[in-house]
Each structure stands twice: as structure tokens, then as C-alpha cells.
Amino acid sequence: MQNTIVQQPDNDSKLAEKKSILANLSKFRELGLLGFIVVISIVVQLRNSNFLTVENITDMLTNTAILSILAVGMMLVLVTRGIDLSIGATLALSGMVVAQVVSNNPGLNPLLAILLGMVIGIICGGIIGCLVSKLGILPIIATLAAMYIFRGLTFTVSGGKWISSYQMPESFLSIGTGSFLGIRYLIIIAIFIYVVSYYFINHSRTGRQIYAVGSNPDSAKVSGISETKILLLVYSVMGGLAGLSGVLWVSKFASAQGDTASGYELSVIAACILGGVSIAGGSGKLSGVILGAFLLGILDNALPLLNVSPFWQTGIEGSIILFAVIVNTLVKRSVERNNLLRRKI
Structure with a gap:
């Protein structure tokens, strides 16, 4: 009996210590990602002194703006617990339609x-939201079908033709190339989206409901949260941001094409995964997503240099993304295992 009494506190302390370490890993994941970005930046700067110049940093931020949005x-x-594979096609469709409108007006x-x-x-996202929330179609199936439909509409609307810079007014092109007080409009728009999203996610009832639906749909339903409305909302928001990005993309690159942003949805998903967003749903931080997008932007800029x-x-x-997924999985499993063990004790 005496041995049991002596051993129990020791086991509890070890468990508490292990849980504390894992909790800190999970909590300060964004700090580790930021540290990784700093290390990469220093290494690249030592190899190429042009990397951390003001001009190059501005270019990186500008190029990363659309991805982060x-x-x-x-x-x-x-x-x-969803996914949207149609955002590249939605981006292309909105960009093409807007390019045609501004070229004619x-x-x-x-x-x-x-x-x-x-x-x-928003219309494109709303359609997907209805398919997922009201008809119960799996997100990956609904968005995959929508991707082909929206991409086909883009080619149909354009007649297979491009719209180039000389067909667009300078006022429209300035959205992607202009600046205010030395800061590019694209960066300003991205920061505005970050601020609004941060408030919406952390300080609104709907933001909390989104996480509740992802964490435990059954409990959320019992609590009176409408899963249908939440899913319709998130896919509409995703569509709206894709539509915005379509305008920014066409303005920045001064070209609207049928295959614009083809496969870009994979880079967006990669940025989320790098930022610690769980594909299983229920968890993810805005700060992590922004850092994940910025890391991809740094790699795209640094590797050619x-x-x-x-x-x-x-x-x-791809290797960095795989490493991030493995780390996320191991940390999550360890935390869950220790929580379960603690409840048994």
C-alpha cells in the first residue's frame, strides 16, 4: 500500500509534465512556424544578399496576398470538416467575367x-453550399463537380480567347499594381481581410458556431446550431473570397485566361495544413494560416534565388508540407492519448 501511494504522485507528475510539453507544442505551433520562416530567411540571405531587400520583401508580400486571402x-x-476544390475555377470565372465587363466599360x-x-x-459558393448542406453531397464530390462546371463556364464565356492588358483600363489594372503611401493595394486588401476575419472568428457568435459544427456536429445540433446555415455560410464566404481573388489576380497579372489559377486550390490547402488547420475539422488559427501562406511564398521566391x-x-x-502533416498528426494523437489516460487515472 505504501508503494502505491509513493508511486502514484510520481506517475501523475510525469503525465502532467508530458501533457504540458505536448500542450505547449500545440499552443505555440505558430511560434515554431515563425521561427522556421526566420531560419529559412537567414539561410537564403546568406546565400543571396538580394533576398531581404525592401523591394523583394514587398514582392513576396504582394505575391502571397491572394494566396493568403x-x-x-x-x-x-x-x-x-469540408473542402473546396473549386476555388481556382471560381477565381478564373469571376476574373474572366469582370475582365470582359471592364474592357467593354x-x-x-x-x-x-x-x-x-x-x-x-458568392453565387458559386452558395451553389456549392446548397449541394453540401441541403442535399448532403460530400464536399469533395460537390466541389470537384463544381470545379469542372465553373471551368467550363469560363471557357464558354470567353469563347476560348484571352483578355490582355491593352484591353483593360488603367484604373482597373492599378488595383493589382498600385500603392497607397508606398504600400501595395493588394497588401492593404489582404490586411483588411485578416482584420475582419479575426474579429468574425474570435468575437462573433457565428464564428464560434463554425468551430462547434466542425468539432462535434451532433452536439452542435443539440445546442440549437443550424449546421445547414453554417455550411451555406462558409462556402459562400469561400466563394466570395475566390471571386475577390479573381479580380485581384486578373488585375495583377493583366491577363484573363480560361485556365487561370488551374490547380491553385492545392497551394491554398497546403497553406492551411502548414498553418496547423486540421483536415478532420474543429481546429485552426488565422495566424497559423497566414504564416503557412507566407512560408509558401518565401519558398516560391527563395528557391529560384x-x-x-x-x-x-x-x-x-511537398516534403515540407508532408513533414508539417506528420508533426500535426503526432502531436494531436499524443495529446488525445494523454487526455484519455488522465481521465482513466
Whole structure:
């Protein structure tokens, strides 16, 4: 009896210590990701002094802006245990339609062009949301079908033709290339999206309900939360951000094509995974998603500066993503195992 009494506190202390370490790993994952970004930046700077120049940093932030905007919407979808493979096609469709409108109406206010793109995206997202929430179609099936439909509509609307910079007014092109007080409009728009999303996720009832639906749909339903409304909302928000990104993309690259952003949805999902968003739903932080997108932006910029072969660049990025997934899985399993063990004790 005496041995049991002496041994029990020792076991409890070891368990508490192990749980504390794992909890800290989970809690400060974003800090570790930031540290990884800093280490990569230092290494690249030592190899190429042009990396951390103001001009290059501005280019990286600008190039990452669209990716990070889309990643914010994808995070909400993943939190609800869903996925959206149609965002690249939605982006292309909204960009093509808006490009045609501004080319035929050069005097159109750029804000109206942005609004039009978002409306197109919200309609596309709303359709997917209805398929998933009301008809019960699996998100991966619904969005895969929508991807082909929206991509086909883009080619149909354009007639297979491109719209180039000389067909677009300068006022529209300035959305992607202009700046205010030395800060690019794309960066300003991205920051605005971050701020609004942070408030929505952390300080609104609906934001908490999104996480509740992703964590435990049955409990959320018992609590009176409408899963149908939440799913319709998140896919509509994702569509709206994809529509916005379509306008920004076409303005930035001064070109609207039928295959614009083909496969880009995979980069967006990768940014979320790097940022610690769980594909199983229920967890994910805005700060992590932004850092994940920024890490991909750094890799896209740094690897060419290091003269890494394009064939290796994709492999390196994939390896980093795989490593992040493995770490997430191990930490999550360990935390769950120790929580279960603690309840038994």
C-alpha cells in the first residue's frame, strides 16, 4: 500500500509534465512556424544578399496576398470538416467575367469591378453550399463537380480567347499594381481581410458556431446550431473570397485566361495544413494560416534565388508540407492519448 501511494504522485507528475510539453507544442505551433520562416530567411540571405531587400520583401508580400486571402476562406471550410476544390475555377470565372465587363466599360469604377467579382464568387459558393448542406453531397464530390462546371463556364464565356492588358483600363489594372503611401493595394486588401476575419472568428457568435459544427456536429445540433446555415455560410464566404481573388489576380497579372489559377486550390490547402488547420475539422488559427501562406511564398521566391532546379522546387515544398502533416498528426494523437489516460487515472 505504501508503494502505491509513493508511486502514484510520481506517475501523475510525469503525465502532467508530458501533457504540458505536448500542450505547449500545440499552443505555440505558430511560434515554431515563425521561427522556421526566420531560419529559412537567414539561410537564403546568406546565400543571396538580394533576398531581404525592401523591394523583394514587398514582392513576396504582394505575391502571397491572394494566396493568403483564399487560405482564410479555406480554413473556415476545413474547420467544418469540408473542402473546396473549386476555388481556382471560381477565381478564373469571376476574373474572366469582370475582365470582359471592364474592357467593354473602361469607365467602370474599380470598386464596382471588385464587388461584381465577389457577387459572382458568392453565387458559386452558395451553389456549392446548397449541394453540401441541403442535399448532403460530400464536399469533395460537390466541389470537384463544381470545379469542372465553373471551368467550363469560363471557357464558354470567353469563347476560348484571352483578355490582355491593352484591353483593360488603367484604373482597373492599378488595383493589382498600385500603392497607397508606398504600400501595395493588394497588401492593404489582404490586411483588411485578416482584420475582419479575426474579429468574425474570435468575437462573433457565428464564428464560434463554425468551430462547434466542425468539432462535434451532433452536439452542435443539440445546442440549437443550424449546421445547414453554417455550411451555406462558409462556402459562400469561400466563394466570395475566390471571386475577390479573381479580380485581384486578373488585375495583377493583366491577363484573363480560361485556365487561370488551374490547380491553385492545392497551394491554398497546403497553406492551411502548414498553418496547423486540421483536415478532420474543429481546429485552426488565422495566424497559423497566414504564416503557412507566407512560408509558401518565401519558398516560391527563395528557391529560384538559390538556383534550385524547378524540378526540385515542387518536391521540396511537398516534403515540407508532408513533414508539417506528420508533426500535426503526432502531436494531436499524443495529446488525445494523454487526455484519455488522465481521465482513466
